[in-house]
Amino acid sequence: MVDSSLPTPMSHTEVTLMGEESADKENNHHRLTMMQAFMASALKKWGYAPQVYELLKEPLRTLTVRIPIKLDSGVTKTFTGFCVQHSDATGPGIGGVKFHPEVTEKDVQAQAIWTSLQAGVLDIPYGGASGAIVCNPKELSFREFEALSRGYIRALISFIGPKKEFIAPEAVPNTQIMAWMLDESSKVKTNESPGFVRGELLGLGGSFGREAAVGIGITIAAKSGAKRVKLPLEKAGAIIHGFGNVGTYVAKTLNAAGAKIVGISDGHGALYDPDGLDVEDLMDRRDSFGMVTNLFKKSISKNELLAEDCDIIVDSSRSPYVRTARDVEPIQADIYIEVGMEKISAEASARLHQRGTCVIPGLWTSAAGPALSYLKGIQNNQGYAWTEEEVKNKLEEKLKEALTSMVDIAHSHRVTMHEAAHMIGIQKLVNASRLRGWI
DSSP states (O other): OOOTTSOOOOOTHHHHSSOHHHHHHHHHHHHHHHHHHHHHHHHHHHTOOHHHHHHHSSOSEEEEEEEEEEOTTSOEEEEEEEEEEOOOSSSSEEEEEEEETTOOHHHHHHHHHHHHHHHHHHTOSOEEEEEEEEOOGGGSOHHHHHHHHHHHHHHHTTTOBTTTEEEEESSSOOHHHHHHHHHHHHHHOTTSOGGGBTTOOGGGTOOTTHHHHHHHHHHHHHHHHHHHTTOOGGGOEEEEEOOSHHHHHHHHHHHHTTOEEEEEEOSSOEEEOTTOOOHHHHHHTOOTTSOOGGGOTTOBOHHHHHTSOOSEEEEOOSSOSOOSGGGGTTOOOSEEEEOSSSOSOHHHHHHHHHTTOEEEOHHHHTTHHHHHHHHHHHHHHHTOOOOHHHHHHHHHHHHHHHHHHHHHHHHHHTOOHHHHHHHHHHHHHHHHHHHTTOO
16 A cells, blocks of 8 residues: 555645746756655655655755865865765665756755666666756866866865765766876875776776767667657658757767757757757857757747657756646657756656657666766776777667666556656665665
8 A cells, every 4th residue: 555644746736836036946946856756756755764865855965175276377176076975775875976166955855866766777886976066167277177186086085986976977977087086096196996986988988979978878768759659760850959968969869870960959949940050060059068959040939949840859968848737838759858957847848748748767778878888897897898889889779678678667557658667766776765664
């Protein structure tokens, strides 16, 4: 029997029906609350007792550090950093380090919970963790960025390591940052395994295939979705919301798989051409801020792009477009692929599911990074490096296994893929916590 005393999942509408600018700030502030609501919903579907939610609703530990560095001007500036470890029931934590001027402690806590669920979806022996430094990378010189990266490691060195927490890149990796962190950790802990920094340069022990990992995951999702809706991928038209680092990789990999990219969006606006866009040309023409749509007179708004005719929508944007069930009405796509943390609400996902649209949740599509870190850990332990092709094959195998489990749960429990992903992720955490005697 489902325990009714668990918290009722928060309506996404409460958070998102507001102006775009205020909505982004409010979503950032309430991200932790939303993750807790998703956990509560998944626990209810399994029928777990309230004490399970009490254990998992917040991270085991949250650390705040202050990092002083001397700027190029000679002035010393102190930055704030966060390190959050949600759960180590299934193993040491793994998570990214984000550099952003508006990142908050609750934001990092939500990301750590998200990573815990991802590890559960993948069935890998890691817990969830996350880190961040409050800064504007665009305002830092190369030397200042290096000093800040090294300072973060020095401040947290007692709390991270192979038995506590692995540091992995946030989203698409900046391998130079990872290399600085690796070097600093080796100076402070000379006997420490370098493998706890996941994503460093290939010449320093990094794994092949990382930059393509996100694209591989999306391509698998697109092929799976196309098969479910009986759509030949070679004839499909795809729209990429968010033509940034992740979006460009996705566009290239879908292009290579035979799909036609008919629309893209960035921070300025959107482009749409039913005959297809030249992805390579658009990438070459991006300005120093990564924008390209502002160069075209025929650009349209991002909301207009959402309603354009296409077969596949990939949402790799920073700000969510489909916040509520009402937002899905103009969507014509047969496949909706979420990239990143909770871009689409549970209500919107359910509405698309009712309409026959195949929704692939971000909890799975974004798991390529943790999966690759897991594969890198195996190589470190063995002292043997696989070829790029071997890494890609093993990555695809791991992601396909997780996708199959997600589809099976969705069918057997008659839930959406979005709900199935959260159910799998939380079940792994609960089982490990129970075996340890925590609940």
